Amino acid sequence: xxxxxxxxxxxxxxxxxxxxxxxxxxxxxxxxxxxxxxxxxxxxxxxxxxxxxxxxxxxxxxxxxxxxxxxxxxxxxxxxxxxxxxxxxxxxxxxxxxxxxxxxxxxxxxxxxxxxxxxxxxxxxxxxxxxxxxxxxxxxxxxxxxxxxxxxxxxxxxxxxxxxxxxxxxxxxxxxxxxxxxxxx
Numbered sequence: 001x002x003x004x005x006x007x008x009x010x011x012x013x014x015x016x017x018x019x020x021x022x023x024x025x026x027x028x029x030x031x032x033x034x035x036x037x038x039x040x041x042x043x044x045x046x047x048x049x050x051x052x053x054x055x056x057x058x059x060x061x062x063x064x065x066x067x068x069x070x071x072x073x074x075x076x077x078x079x080x081x082x083x084x085x086x087x088x089x090x091x092x093x094x095x096x097x098x099x100x101x102x103x104x105x106x107x108x109x110x111x112x113x114x115x116x117x118x119x120x121x122x123x124x125x126x127x128x129x130x131x132x133x134x135x136x137x138x139x140x141x142x143x144x145x146x147x148x149x150x151x152x153x154x155x156x157x158x159x160x161x162x163x164x165x166x167x168x169x170x171x172x173x174x175x176x177x178x179x180x181x182x183x184x185x
Contacts, residue, residue, distance in 0.1 A: 044131045056081040082157040129179045137172035
């Protein structure tokens with residue numbers, strides 16, 4: 001079934017590349033909700049997430065001839081959406097990095113583990129706590145723990161070093177542990 005989906009999507013991509021707006025509209029309908037969800041989690045603002053989603057698809061339409069089949073359409077669209085969100089964020093807020101908080105004192109590199117919560121919580125509580133994380137920690141958590149990208153993929157999307165990505169995930173886990181009062185591992 002997976003292969004037929006890829007074939008179906010590949011055919012839509014080819015038609016859209018040749019200017020078929022209906023094919024691109026189908027691609028949009030297939031991926032818009034996930035792209036919007038990513039934008040919403042990164043921006044914490046529904047209007048901005050809608051704008052970022054729209055801009056991501058406009059950018060995708062313009063760059064469709066550069067889409068390579070090495071990655072999935074979903075991954076490519078997520079990369080575009082992340083770039084749009086980061087671009088808007090740079091325009092609205094000055095870029096500041098708290099270098100001391102990237103790697104906790106006494107640790108050279110954060111410990112890798114699966115992301116789980118030890119006690120059940122309401123989804124809204126978790127989403128609120130994620131939304132309150134600093135931008136860098138939230139971005140990495142969303143891409144790595146929620147959307148399942150590897151550290152190298154998330155780091156590439158965010159334009160940071162892989163070690164920074166790991167450190168931000170470690171930071172996000174610590175902040176969530178403190179805010180939610182549960183062990184996040």
